Amino acid sequence: xxxxxxxxxxxxxxxxxxxxxxxxxxxxxxxxxxxxxxxxxxxxxxxxxxxxxxxxxxxxxxxxxxxxxxxxxxxxxxxxxxxxxxxxxxxxxxxxxxxxxxxxxxxxxxxxxxxxxxxxxxxxxxxxxxxxxxxxxxxxxxxxxxxxxxxxxxxxxxxxxxxxxxxxxxxxxxxxxxxxxxxxxxxxxxxxxxxxxxxxxxxxxxxxxxxxxxxxxxxxxxxxxxxxxxxxxxxxxxxxxxxxxxxxxxxxxxxxxxxxxxxxxxxxxxxxxxxxxxxxxxxxxxxxxxxxxxxxxxxxxxxxxxxxxxxxxxxxxxxxxx
Amino acid sequence: xxxxxxxxxxxxxxxxxxxxxxxxxxxxxxxxxxxxxxxxxxxxxxxxxxxxxxxxxxxxxxxxxxxxxxxxxxxxxxxxxxxxxxxxxxxxxxxxxxxxxxxxxxxxxxxxxxxxxxxxxxxxxxxxxxxxxxxxxxxxxxxxxxxxxxxxxxxxxxxxxxxxxxxxxxxxxxxxxxxxxxxxxxxxxxxxxxxxxxxxxxxxxxxxxxxxxxxxxxxxxxxxxxxxxxxxxxxxxxxxxxxxxxxxxxxxxxxxxx
Numbered sequence: 001x002x003x004x005x006x007x008x009x010x011x012x013x014x015x016x017x018x019x020x021x022x023x024x025x026x027x028x029x030x031x032x033x034x035x036x037x038x039x040x041x042x043x044x045x046x047x048x049x050x051x052x053x054x055x056x057x058x059x060x061x062x063x064x065x066x067x068x069x070x071x072x073x074x075x076x077x078x079x080x081x082x083x084x085x086x087x088x089x090x091x092x093x094x095x096x097x098x099x100x101x102x103x104x105x106x107x108x109x110x111x112x113x114x115x116x117x118x119x120x121x122x123x124x125x126x127x128x129x130x131x132x133x134x135x136x137x138x139x140x141x142x143x144x145x146x147x148x149x150x151x152x153x154x155x156x157x158x159x160x161x162x163x164x165x166x167x168x169x170x171x172x173x174x175x176x177x178x179x180x181x182x183x184x185x186x187x188x189x190x191x192x193x194x195x196x197x198x199x200x201x202x203x204x205x206x207x208x209x210x211x212x213x214x215x216x217x218x219x220x221x222x223x224x225x226x227x228x229x230x231x232x233x234x235x236x237x238x239x240x241x242x243x244x245x246x247x248x249x250x251x252x253x254x255x256x257x258x259x260x261x262x263x264x265x266x267x268x269x270x271x272x273x274x275x276x277x278x279x280x281x282x283x284x285x286x287x288x289x290x291x292x293x294x295x296x297x298x299x300x301x302x303x304x305x306x307x308x309x310x311x312x313x314x315x316x317x318x319x320x321x322x
Numbered sequence: 323x324x325x326x327x328x329x330x331x332x333x334x335x336x337x338x339x340x341x342x343x344x345x346x347x348x349x350x351x352x353x354x355x356x357x358x359x360x361x362x363x364x365x366x367x368x369x370x371x372x373x374x375x376x377x378x379x380x381x382x383x384x385x386x387x388x389x390x391x392x393x394x395x396x397x398x399x400x401x402x403x404x405x406x407x408x409x410x411x412x413x414x415x416x417x418x419x420x421x422x423x424x425x426x427x428x429x430x431x432x433x434x435x436x437x438x439x440x441x442x443x444x445x446x447x448x449x450x451x452x453x454x455x456x457x458x459x460x461x462x463x464x465x466x467x468x469x470x471x472x473x474x475x476x477x478x479x480x481x482x483x484x485x486x487x488x489x490x491x492x493x494x495x496x497x498x499x500x501x502x503x504x505x506x507x508x509x510x511x512x513x514x515x516x517x518x519x520x521x522x523x524x525x526x527x528x529x530x531x532x533x534x535x536x537x538x539x540x541x542x543x544x545x546x547x548x549x550x551x552x553x554x555x556x557x558x559x560x561x562x563x564x565x566x567x568x569x570x571x572x573x574x575x576x577x578x579x580x
Contacts, residue, residue, distance in 0.1 A: 192574075194577075198574055199576065202576070202579060241571060242580070243574065
């Protein structure tokens, strides 16, 4: 008996987002990334078009981070942001970089806006891949800092973050004026996600310059909530809801490396086995699940996890057309 | 809901005059305005006064497509005019319309199959517009059966149960709503349903209120498409709100601006 493959038909597509600009368009990037554009659910090659593969952005910081020793050992020297950036691209194969300017935090290193901007410029000079750049999490400092970053990198079409419902106007305006795209972050809530996108587009930043950060949760820490939100946004996009159609960025590494299962040593929990393999799998499994939900940009930390997930993306992009 | 903008119709004086004098600007202004207001299709009706409706339809299709890529809903009782228009349409159009009678169905579904167009099928025949739900549904079934017999995709068929003005035929209101529900049971996948909404409020004092109240009721019954005044902001907001309340769109505080 012949099996009939059931296929859904959707009236619309996920939006696209392009990050980076090459010299021909007034930027300095040697590669440019476009994500999104799917006409169906993730990996449903048999049903619709999946024109762009999901990408991995490796996370780097402007000052040496207090990350788990297992992670730091795998990354090598993280004292020099530029050297770390170069290693991510040349050795670990990152598609793009995600620079967190954590050093700007007034409660931490409290670096000045000028010195942070200098770091951004140095990293841009060192590597050719497109970049996402986010502030330190302190609203007041970030508004000043990210405005300066946007201005200093005008025309590069970077992905800047993060805009949130209570604080989106300054960064949105900076992205409009200086030609960047924006990360719009909402707290695992589809209604607030849509609301923020409406507010930002009301300011006249086009939808194709917005990336949704739905807030990621790691495996074992609420991953299923993130999964539902990403999947719901994807279905909304396919059904024609323009305010949910933007591609999705997921901060996988940040969340996975907060999990006890990634951080506990084998001495603490002998039954859990060696920490390195376990933590790499924790980050990889979180990333794999979010890929299935429909994430487009995975922000990751451990080189081995990056390798595993890149291999997984390769396999997901092989057509399963009937 | 598929929103079909009603304004480019020779029955309106400015459009009728523009067709006579081939004044493209009047037509193009309405095309752009309706597209900006959120029309998914633009109805294009030459009106009965046009000297040569084939030429008038060709002219309308061309001048509209010069300013917008919103697809068209070709609305004419002269099928030669519709066919001439279909040949010029850059995007798949809607044919408006055929009653449940031969040989009109044969001609219309033939053209639709040739051009990949959707079809509005009216629940009426030589005997006119039926009064109750049963006879409307019976005529809808004739349209569904004929479409099926010529391999026309059921999801491209829009059954219009035909609403009459509330001030002259008040008893039709609930019959039409029930027909919208019944039509969904006629086949799997079911055909879509459509209303020429503004007819319900012809010559009444509260047109906008009557339009939007009836449209919301019809949407709750499963209506898929309507030919409407897309310039009526209250009506468009009522559609958006219905979609939220029917769980077809995700709620956000600013959903009216989305």
